[in-house]
Amino acid sequence: MIEVLAAGPYATVQDLGRPGLAHLGVPRSGAADAPSLRLANRLLGNPEGLAGIELTFGMARLLFHDGAWVALAGAPVDSAAGMGAPFWVAKGRELRLGMPEWGLRTYVAVRGGIAVEPVLGSRSTDSLSGLGPEPLRAGTLLPVGRPEGVISVDLAPPPGPRPAVLRVTPGPRDDWFVPDALAGLCARPYSVSQDSNRVGVRLSGAELVRAKEGELPSEGMVTGAIQVPPSGQPIVFLADHPPTGGYPVIGVVREADLPVAAQLRPGDEVRFTVRPAR
Amino acid sequence: MIRAVGEHGLLVETGSLELSHRLDAALRADRPAGVVEIVAGPRTVLIVAPRANHGRLRAHLAGVIAQERDKGDATSADAAVMTIPVVYDGADLESVAALAGISVDEVVSRHAAQELVVGWLGFAPGFAYLTGLDPVLETPRLDTPRTSVPAGSVAVAGPYSAVYPSASPGGWRLIGRTSVRVWDVTADPPSLFRPGVRVRFQPA
Numbered sequence: 084m085i086e087v088l089a090a091g092p093y094a095t096v097q098d099l100g101r102p103g104l105a106h107l108g109v110p111r112s113g114a115a116d117a118p119s120l121r122l123a124n125r126l127l128g129n130p131e132g133l134a135g136i137e138l139t140f141g142m143a144r145l146l147f148h149d150g151a152w153v154a155l156a157g158a159p160v161d162s163a164a165g166m167g168a169p170f171w172v173a174k175g176r177e178l179r180l181g182m183p184e185w186g187l188r189t190y191v192a193v194r195g196g197i198a199v200e201p202v203l204g205s206r207s208t209d210s211l212s213g214l215g216p217e218p219l220r221a222g223t224l225l226p227v228g229r230p231e232g233v234i235s236v237d238l239a240p241p242p243g244p245r246p247a248v249l250r251v252t253p254g255p256r257d258d259w260f261v262p263d264a265l266a267g268l269c270a271r272p273y274s275v276s277q278d279s280n281r282v283g284v285r286l287s288g289a290e291l292v293r294a295k296e297g298e299l300p301s302e303g304m305v306t307g308a309i310q311v312p313p314s315g316q317p318i319v320f321l322a323d324h325p326p327t328g329g330y331p332v333i334g335v336v337r338e339a340d341l342p343v344a345a346q347l348r349p350g351d352e353v354r355f356t357v358r359p360a361r
Numbered sequence: 362m363i364r365a366v367g368e369h370g371l372l373v374e375t376g377s378l379e380l381s382h383r384l385d386a387a388l389r390a391d392r393p394a395g396v397v398e399i400v401a402g403p404r405t406v407l408i409v410a411p412r413a414n415h416g417r418l419r420a421h422l423a424g425v426i427a428q429e430r431d432k433g434d435a436t437s438a439d440a441a442v443m444t445i446p447v448v449y450d451g452a453d454l455e456s457v458a459a460l461a462g463i464s465v466d467e468v469v470s471r472h473a474a475q476e477l478v479v480g481w482l483g484f485a486p487g488f489a490y491l492t493g494l495d496p497v498l499e500t501p502r503l504d505t506p507r508t509s510v511p512a513g514s515v516a517v518a519g520p521y522s523a524v525y526p527s528a529s530p531g532g533w534r535l536i537g538r539t540s541v542r543v544w545d546v547t548a549d550p551p552s553l554f555r556p557g558v559r560v561r562f563q564p565a
Contacts, residue, residue, distance in 0.1 A: 102397050102398065103397055103398060104486075104551075105398045105400045105407075105409075106385070106398070106399060106400050106401060106481075106482060106555060106556060107482050107486060107487060107550065107551065107552040107554075107555060108482035108483050108484065108485055108486045108487055108488050108489075108526075108552070109486045109551075202546050203546055203551060212485055212486050213527075214486060214546070252365065252367050252368060254364055254365055254366065255364035255365065255366045255370075255372045300402060300403040300404045300405070301402050301403060301481060301483060301490075302372065302400075302402040302403075302404070302405040302407060303366075303370075303372070303398070303400030303401075303402055303405065303406070303407025303409075304407075305366050305367055305369065305370045305407070305409060307367055308366070308367070325483060325484070326400060326482075326483060327400060327402060327481060327482075327483035328483075332366070335366055335367030335368075335370070336367070337367070337368060338367070338368055338369070338411075
């Protein structure tokens with residue numbers, strides 16, 4: 084059992100989410116920076132999809148009621164242990180994690196995984212719909228699952244911050260905007276707004292001007308979609324995005340760049356570059 | 362027309378809810394390899410297939426669309442109708458009647474007379490936009506949404522009706538309540554509603 088002594092600004096349990104239920108109004112959810120959760124699990128010999136803890140801006144304190152192997156990935160936090168390699172936390176010891184040096188979301192994986200009760204096949208907290216476990220707070224007790232397999236990877240060099248550039252595939256609704264809107268999206272950096280969350284990265288910068296008036300009938304949305312509300316300020320959808328939406332999507336961020344988007348902090352600058360569809 | 366949605370999505374323009382539902386049903390009955398999500402909307406169907414060959418999938422979709430378009434109107438009529446018993450005692454029943462210029466009894470009879478069809482789901486898990494509402498009952502959403510609407514509340518807003526699947530904030534006008542659990546995370550499937558399901562409300 085792991086006892087949360089402090090959760091930091093926002094911390095949740097996340098696995099790889101609830102794919103396949105969008106038609107029932109269920110967001111995919113799951114780790115915002117999924118490759119980092121997968122890496123932390125691999126370091127421990129866990130299946131990649133086991134649940135871990137997703138910290139936002141670090142600052143957590145976790146008390147281990149039993150000894151456990153732990154690995155950290157994603158935004159590098161100040162800790163006694165270090166990133167990208169498994170380490171042992173002894174029974175009764177506390178793991179203290181500081182503020183990330185860069186990035187936003189840090190993943191704490193435990194050998195055996197966090198074993199809270201799954202909902203619709205996933206242990207993820209969905210911040211939009213409220214499915215899954217409550218966000219962590221002081222006093223939350225997290226059960227740990229039974230380890231399987233062996234720890235076969237001993238080190239993954241932690242990457243540095245990646246350039247905050249998001250490659251975009253145009254469409255499906257770029258034709259709802261004036262012809263040079265995509266060029267405008269890419270011309271100057273946008274700034275990440277304070278009200279960004281697991282639903283999306285809200286941006287402020289050049290206004291994306293619509294060519295078509297009226298309402299777009301609600302349609303299915305994907306992670307990475309750049310949705311443009313009437314304000315003309317884009318939102319990049321992350322893991323907890325609504326499954327359907329009615330604002331036009333000017334482009335979609337490439338999957339490989341979703342972890343970059345998930346690590347953007349309020350105040351960061353980010354650029355877009357267009358990568359045409361194949 | 363089929364539009365690319367990023368690297369993994371294809372958005373089929375069906376142009377109608379009816380064709381969206383038929384395409385959705387056909388793809389669910391015979392799911393192409395690699396397809397993870399099929400999301401019907403009022404004029405579109407989104408297909409997400411991360412590991413699939415999209416060239417092949419586009420060709421397959423074009424075939425299914427042509428086939429479903431040619432079928433005419435015959436298909437959905439034989440599907441079963443789901444009956445939802447409703448106690449019509451909602452907090453906004455009188456305001457809906459006043460806005461429509463009819464009696465409360467007529468609101469009830471008009472709401473229960475029409476067969477509705479689940480258009481699509483969104484807003485919250487299990488929240489279905491039911492289409493086919495009697496146009497007389499079309500009313501704007503509340504100016505100030507309620508902070509909490511109980512699960513099972515039956516409501517109208519614009520051209521739609523809905524059953525709140527779980528307690529949530531909401532701005533729709535409440536006309537009644539049902540004891541039917543339309544959303545249950547322990548059930549498989551968790552939602553009674555999915556796109557294309559036909560629904561009739563019945564005064565309880």
